Amino acid sequence: MVRLANHRFAVGASLAVALLLSAFCACSPWSVASIDQSLLKPPRMSPDSVVLELAFLDVSEQDELWGEVDEQILPVDLRRKLTQQGLRTGVTGVQLPGWIIDRLEQQKKTIEIDEQTGSAVVGDQDGPRRLQCRSDHPREIDIGPVRKELVLAADATEQQPERTLKDALCRLSVVSQAQGDGRVHLKLTPEIAHGPPRHRWVGGDGSFRIHLSQDHERYDDLTISAVLSPGQTFVLAGTQEVHGLGQHFFPEGERLPNHRRILLLRLAQTQLDDLFNPQPMFTPIATEGQ
DSSP, X not given: OHHHHHHHHHHHHHHHHHHHHHHHHHHSOOOOOOGGGOSSOOXXXXXXXXXXXXXXXXXXXXXXXXXXXXXXXXXXXXXXXXXXXXXXXXXXXXXXXHHHHHHHHHHHSEEEEOTTTOOEEEEOTTSOEEEEEETTOOEEXXXXXXXXXXXXXXXXXXXXXXXXXXXXXXXXXXXXXXXSSSOXXXXXXXXXXXXXXXXXXXXXXXXXXXXXXXXXXXXXXXXXXXXXXXXXXXXXXXXXXXXXXXXXXXXXXXXXXXXXXXXXXXXXXXXXXXXXXXXXXXXXXXXXXX
């Protein structure tokens, strides 16, 4: 009898506990926080950030590119220096010519062969890419592949003899400055990086760090300065007569016979707005070295 009474007591206690838990759960259900109601703020770009879209396009002499490009935005002296080095540049309107848009779409769908399977695949490495820049922080755009040897001819004054650069890479240094009215001031300087990478001390944001980089030839006298409005596109190409730096940056027939590559750099987005969101600009103690 004692064992039966203990059993009934245990069963009754279990039922009481179950009823108590069910009543508690009914009054205070579990709540799961929605992801959309997260306390973490979504990431935002810096107010002085600029987003540029860049793409390379193969064009021929029959494409009539320069009829769609305004070259008068640059001073005459700078245009003369660029022409002497085999380079040509200008800015298009907000709307790109239709044939350029069609060519960019076609160029995305390049056919490649997968070596492992032997099947054809569609590659999009030539499609537009995005480059995020902060004011006065240089960014580099590589133009063309690394060349084992690149021969620089002697200059017109013969002060600089002919030189051969090893493991050379042509590139464009881009520095942006958001104007606050939606426009952006761009400074673009041709460079050629070469030689083995070396450790260097560079400054940035008030501190110094070790940076692994190559030696480089920088052509400050060819720095291109242009102010772009949102949607406008900067164009850089070689002249019809191949010579100077143009023959290294945009060689003829590198990919397609009788074609040369050009660089398209479009202003896609800017964050700075002086009217509604004024932001103080501070000068860093040390700027990043070149």
